[in-house]
Amino acid sequence: MTDAAHDLAHRLGRQAEAVCRHFLSAGQRQGHYWQVGDVRNTPGRSMFVRLRDSAKGPAGKWTDAATGEHGDLLDVIRESRGLSNFSDVVAEAQAFLRLPPISPDAEAPHRTKPSSSRDPVISARRLFAAAQPIPGTIVEAYLRNRGITALHETGSLRFHPRCYYLPEAHSPIQPLPALIAAVTDLRGRIMGIHRTWLAPDGSDKAAIATPRRARGHLLEHAVRFGRADDVMAAGEGIETVLSLHGVMPSLPMVAALSAAHLAAIAFPSGLRRLYIVRDSDPAGDKARDSLIARANSAAIEAIVLSPALGDFNEDLRVFGVDVLRAELRCQLAPEDVSRFVVLRP
Incomplete structure (x- = not known):
């Protein structure tokens, strides 16, 4: 300068x-x-x-x-x-x-030149199209290492073996394996992308400064699992939401990717009950309060699902799926327990 x-x-x-x-x-x-x-x-x-x-x-x-x-x-x-x-x-x-x-x-x-010099929506759609389904990839290994084994209806997630990571301006670009998540609007159009760079064996996130990054038009949009109807659950992180998805596979869920974006998610028409998947931190509390107020003003019942620890993925990994299932049964509306919770075989 x-x-x-x-x-x-x-x-x-x-x-x-x-x-x-x-x-x-x-x-x-x-x-x-x-x-x-x-x-x-x-x-x-x-x-x-x-x-x-x-x-x-x-x-x-x-x-x-x-x-x-x-x-x-x-x-x-x-x-x-x-x-x-x-x-x-x-x-x-x-x-x-x-x-x-x-x-x-x-x-x-x-x-x-800022990344906005290229249309972020177009580049997001290109990156997602260039990625592959997750079965048999290190994305599957990564999720299983987080205790997540139910991977149905995860078409919004893909794997890219060489997703570019730029540590900072003027630094060499590093091609690393990554979990690619499509951020879509209520009509299913890709509006942005979220990348989680992974270790080569999928054992954890990559050992880099910022292993998670998103770009595109994220406001009001989310990573979606299932098609929302009258009941939906919304949380922050992909792993947190997938932890609940394994216990309640038929309940449509969205991951907003941050507390701020969770507070601003768009409500689908016909939604009458919203489960707010809370993270136990000040940002999560603020998102919860904002989302409750927005839901109430739209005549949507809001029910908060609270983890015992920091988030529901931590609960899953520490306590196991049976404890998580029991934890959720106590917090859901009674009619939704039989409708959505999968009983232990």
């Missing part, structure tokens, strides 16, 4: 909250961060902009937890306003800060 651009980004950082309120008006302040759907000002909660200098970095730096994109407030201005020329970004920033114009000889910063 040139000195002029660096100085401009620094000045914007000193007014980070004001910048966010102006250019990311669809978001809101949450503590020391501004929270919004993405850098293009989409409503949601997956992107966080730091509002104060801290040990983690300067004010104005942002990260989108859903896509892995990151940048500064110049990126925010560019993407939120749909600007392609850096001179237009500078002019917009100067107008906001009411600064005199920077010399037209100032160069654009040498930054990595």
